[in-house]
Amino acid sequence: MSPHDRHADRIEELLSQMTLEEKAGQLNQEPSTVDVPIDMVEKGLVGSLICANSAYAGTDRQARVRAAALNELQRVAVERSRLGIPLLFARDVIHGHRTVGPIPLGQAASFWPEGVRRLAQIAAREARADGIHWTFTPMLDIARDPRWGRIAEGFGEDPHLASVMAEAVVRGFQESGLHTMSGMAACAKHYVGYGTAEGGRDYNTGEITPTTLENVYLPPFRAAAKAGVATVMAAFIEFDGKPATANGEILNGILRRRWGWDGVIVSDWNAVAELVHHGVAEDLAHAARLAILAGVDIDMAGGAYWRHLPELVRAGKVPQEVLDEAVRRVLRLKAACGLFDDPYTPEDAALVEIPDEHRTAARELARRAIVLLQNKGGLLPLRPGTRIGLVGPLANPAVRETFFGTWTLDGEEQDMTDILSALRSHPGPKEVWHALLPDEAVAQARLCDVVVAVVGEWRHRSGEDNSTTTLDLPPGQTELLQYLGKIGTPLVAVVAAGRSLALEPVLEAADAVLFAFHPGLESGPAIVDVLMGDAEPGGRLPVTFPRCLGQVPIYYNHKNTGRPVPNFRYRYVDRPDSPQFPFGFGLTYTAFEFRDLSVQWDPDGLRASVTVANTGGRDGEEVVQLYVRDDVASISRPVKELKAFRRVAVPAGGEVRVELTVPRNDLGFLDGEGRLHLEPGTFTVWVGPNSAEGLEARFRFEP
Numbered sequence: 001m002s003p004h005d006r007h008a009d010r011i012e013e014l015l016s017q018m019t020l021e022e023k024a025g026q027l028n029q030e031p032s033t034v035d036v037p038i039d040m041v042e043k044g045l046v047g048s049l050i051c052a053n054s055a056y057a058g059t060d061r062q063a064r065v066r067a068a069a070l071n072e073l074q075r076v077a078v079e080r081s082r083l084g085i086p087l088l089f090a091r092d093v094i095h096g097h098r099t100v101g102p103i104p105l106g107q108a109a110s111f112w113p114e115g116v117r118r119l120a121q122i123a124a125r126e127a128r129a130d131g132i133h134w135t136f137t138p139m140l141d142i143a144r145d146p147r148w149g150r151i152a153e154g155f156g157e158d159p160h161l162a163s164v165m166a167e168a169v170v171r172g173f174q175e176s177g178l179h180t181m182s183g184m185a186a187c188a189k190h191y192v193g194y195g196t197a198e199g200g201r202d203y204n205t206g207e208i209t210p211t212t213l214e215n216v217y218l219p220p221f222r223a224a225a226k227a228g229v230a231t232v233m234a235a236f237i238e239f240d241g242k243p244a245t246a247n248g249e250i251l252n253g254i255l256r257r258r259w260g261w262d263g264v265i266v267s268d269w270n271a272v273a274e275l276v277h278h279g280v281a282e283d284l285a286h287a288a289r290l291a292i293l294a295g296v297d298i299d300m301a302g303g304a305y306w307r308h309l310p311e312l313v314r315a316g317k318v319p320q321e322v323l324d325e326a327v328r329r330v331l332r333l334k335a336a337c338g339l340f341d342d343p344y345t346p347e348d349a350a351l352v353e354i355p356d357e358h359r360t361a362a363r364e365l366a367r368r369a370i371v372l373l374q375n376k377g378g379l380l381p382l383r384p385g386t387r388i389g390l391v392g393p394l395a396n397p398a399v400r401e402t403f404f405g406t407w408t409l410d411g412e413e414q415d416m417t418d419i420l421s422a423l424r425s426h427p428g429p430k431e432v433w434h435a436l437l438p439d440e441a442v443a444q445a446r447l448c449d450v451v452v453a454v455v456g457e458w459r460h461r462s463g464e465d466n467s468t469t470t471l472d473l474p475p476g477q478t479e480l481l482q483y484l485g486k487i488g489t490p491l492v493a494v495v496a497a498g499r500s501l502a503l504e505p506v507l508e509a510a511d512a513v514l515f516a517f518h519p520g521l522e523s524g525p526a527i528v529d530v531l532m533g534d535a536e537p538g539g540r541l542p543v544t545f546p547r548c549l550g551q552v553p554i555y556y557n558h559k560n561t562g563r564p565v566p567n568f569r570y571r572y573v574d575r576p577d578s579p580q581f582p583f584g585f586g587l588t589y590t591a592f593e594f595r596d597l598s599v600q601w602d603p604d605g606l607r608a609s610v611t612v613a614n615t616g617g618r619d620g621e622e623v624v625q626l627y628v629r630d631d632v633a634s635i636s637r638p639v640k641e642l643k644a645f646r647r648v649a650v651p652a653g654g655e656v657r658v659e660l661t662v663p664r665n666d667l668g669f670l671d672g673e674g675r676l677h678l679e680p681g682t683f684t685v686w687v688g689p690n691s692a693e694g695l696e697a698r699f700r701f702e703p
């Protein structure tokens with residue numbers, strides 16, 4: 001029997017004993033591990049704590065949390081509050097805890113859900129040992145605008161890829177049981193449509209049509225709900241005049257009633273109070289009423305619920321059952337996390353050293369998150385015995401922490417090996433020189449055999465509230481590459497960033513370009529593995545790369561329009577309308593050929609098989625991608641949609657037959673009311689290495 005079933009009677013008993021103030025207290029999440037309001041905990045006015053000291057935990061370095069300190073707080077709740085209900089401790093464990101993996105956008109680039117699940121499992125173990133029960137990940141916001149800094153935190157532009165990764169993260173955190181020392185409650189956020197923020201300005205209003213909401217923005221959340229995610233966070237954003245925090249149609253309506261999901265909904269930081277700024281609530285009390293009626297169970301750091309819910313219930317403005325049901329859900333979550341069995345965390349469990357197996361998992365995922373965008377003359381992998389000049393602002397060992405990327409609360413710089421040390425300890429190069437200043441870099445470039453320039457974005461240039469008006473490299477970096485490129489020594493650019501960038505000048509200046517979405521703890525070794533050819537550059541782009549900012553929004557699964565034909569098309573007069581790199585793109589160190597595509601339709605779904613041959617000279621991995629187009633439907637459908645993918649290893653000279661299946665319902669679409677339409681007719685199918693290439697076939701869909 002699960003802990004939450006075992007404690008069902010206790011939960012009802014508690015509910016019958018609680019005052020309205022204590023009930024509202026269970027729905028109150030207080031910030032800070034430093035200034036915890038102990039008197040409120042004693043009075044039962046705090047249900048959970050977010051272990052962060054500011055609203056910007058993603059960019060502000062946070063104090064470490066220790067089980068001993070959290071146990072002390074827990075003792076106050078358990079021993080000194082009237083009913084002794086334990087506190088739930090939450091923290092943003094976003095892409096790893098002490099073992100920091102690639103940022104989520106990089107995880108998506110791996111197209112390797114198994115590796116993503118493993119990273120989440122490791123994070124759960126490490127964070128749980130520090131006393132944390134609940135994390136605010138995965139972020140499932142589809143993002144089509146790289147100006148939006150939070151594109152770093154999600155899985156990119158594609159609903160299918162994001163759905164697969166959603167399930168992987170939820171399983172990784174939760175599958176061993178929330179009550180175990182290797183499980184934590186996950187949180188699917190930000191529900192929903194946060195990525196539509198206009199102009200890429202964080203928190204801005206978005207516009208979403210009903211069918212786009214249903215077919216693009218909701219599917220990853222549906223996947224997380226199906227995988228049993230314990231909690232969901234409402235988004236800051238509003239669309240159609242309704243802030244998500246007060247939107248009963250999407251919270252109680254879609255999430256709870258339509259999908260039958262019965263977990264806890266938490267607001268984002270202060271978002272209940274911010275309903276006043278949105279102009280839909282007169283004051284804090286009104287905001288509390290709107291949010292609880294819409295379905296938000298926990299008020300994160302807003303102070304609206306504990307202050308106003310009791311009076312709202314007494315005045316008949318919020319039904320008692322609504323409050324009770326929210327409290328019941330929170331108590332069930334506490335029971336599921338094992339807090340009614342043992343509310344304390346063993347104080348000797350925390351990690352002292354990062355175990356090798358955790359490092360290995362982070363390194364394997366990082367290698368597969370690095371994308372090779374250009375490789376003129378097969379410059380990469382670098383030949384043994386060369387003299388390498390390592391230059392560029394991000395090659396400086398002193399800034400290695402930047403490779404953690406955004407939302408790294410518990411990674412520690414001293415655990416990282418920087419690129420320079422990793423390269424110097426590699427047996428391959430004859431010599432590795434390093435220059436800090438651009439002038440020295442240029443001087444060295446004249447003398448060495450190959451220059452590796454590491455450039456890109458600092459970790460705080462992406463993430464929450466870090467939007468940009470440019471997709472260029474930060475000032476001075478493009479010029480450095482252009483200068484180095486003119487010297488004549490072969491040039492490799494390693495670009496590390498938290499978003500897609502417009503790389504045209506980089507591609508012109510450099511012979512080879514590796515793109516690494518901030519790859520985390522093992523960045524140095526993983527980048528060197530790829531540079532030296534100990535590993536393939538395993539990543540494929542989880543977002544379309546534009547040629548320039550003016551093309552944004554640009555995404556592969558767009559509509560065809562009425563004027564797609566040459567000379568009579570929707571286009572720009574000054575630039576091509578095609579992207580720099582399509583979704584799914586990534587080169588390898590070997591060569592793959594796709595042959596003999598066969599597709600079969602049966603009532604369960606589509607089955608496709610294809611032969612992938614490695615015609616190059618090295619063993620390698622290919623990400624086999626299947627896209628479909630519904631040729632004619634009652635509403636227009638995208639020109640292509642990813643429906644299945646598989647990462648396969650193929651030895652040099654070998655071939656494998658790869659089977660891919662698409663369940664019947666995945667070939668349908670939802671209308672604006674969420675009704676599934678399965679319409680008979682022809683579909684085009686492509687199976688290939690990215691969204692712009694592949695073998696083509698057709699089949700007739702007969703649902």
Ligand code: NOJ
Pocket residue numbers: 050052055057092136189268269464
């Ligand atoms: C605000 C962010 O939007 C959210 O993603 C995060 O989980 C909370 N702050 C808590 O830090």
